Amino acid sequence: MNKIVDMQQVSWKRQGKTILSDIDWKVVNGEHWAILGLNGSGKTTLLNMINGYIWPTKGRVNILEKPFGQTDIRELRKSIGWVSSSLQERMKGTERVENIVVSGKFASIGLYENPTEADFAKAYQLLELLHCSHLWGRAYQTCSQGEKQKILITRGLMGSPDLLILDEPTNGLDFISREELMNTINQLAIQKNAPTILFVTHHIEEIMPIFTHTLLLKLGTVYGRGKREEMLTKEYLSCFFDLPVQIDWSNDRAWMTL
Incomplete structure (x- = not known):
């Protein structure tokens, strides 16, 4: 699989208002992208479209080389892991951590299927990968905010997805x-x-070196897209935010001040 995301001239309108306008964007295998934008820039709408919860008013969308309109979206979602603050709010506080992780295989909120011993073994391995296997057996509500985010990322990996979407996963963390x-x-x-x-x-300081590319969204349009270092410059971001900013690099991460 080469193309992970392929959007061509995509727009989306709601109640006569244009939310996304003429989005052209490609993500290919081997790339990791950061999506940067202020509140109201269209980030959440873009994610909802990638997951097939909304369809473009115009334009073409291919996700994991599956064209919208010719694809079973429910099957497609099994190949996409999605972690968001809204997902965290939907989790039952008394549910055990391992059950939450295993539920990711079935893309369900709550565990209603009959998982196998192999499923739980995989869940434990994933928790170990994210350094939180010590949470096994704990109730979700007893975990810290950071631990909950790691649990949800682990849940997102349970189905061995080709695409993992992390929607502002650091919200609420110290x-x-x-x-x-x-x-x-x-x-x-x-x-x-x-x-x-x-x-x-x-x-912008959260855009780690592992993210090879950055997409800048502004008022529902693509303001810029390209390699991380090309997007995160003083000149580019000053225009993007409509005010002069200073960019300083430390440990291969960009830090912005006014």
Whole structure:
């Protein structure tokens, strides 16, 4: 599989208002992308379209080389892992961690199927990969915010997805927990046969070196797309945010100040 995301002249309107306009964007195998934009830029709408929850008003969408209109979207979603704050809110607090992870195989909120011993063995291996196997047997509600995010990422990996979407996964985390989670994502991305990762943020310092490319969304349009270093410059981001910013690089990460 070569093309992970292929959008051509995609627009989406709701109640007469254009939310996304003329989106052209390709993600190919071997790339990891950060999606950067302020609130209201269209990030969530874009993700909903990638997952097939909404369809373009015009344009063509191919996800994992499956064209919309000729694809069983429910089957397609089994190849996509999605982690978001809204997903965390839907999890039952008393559910055990391992059940939440295994439920990712079935793309269900709650475990209603009959998982096998092999399923639980895989869940434990994934928890070990993300350094949180010590949470096995715990109730979800007893875990910290950072631990919950790692659990949901593990859940997203349970179905061996080709595409993993992380929608602002550091929301609500303190600085230390955020850095721990970012390091975990970095380690995940360098694993053999790792899924393509789309990482959504509005903090440029979270765009780690593992993210080869960056998509800049502004008011529902693509303001810029390209290699990370080309997008995260003082000149480019000053125009993007409509105010002068200073960009300083440290440990191969860009940090922005006004």
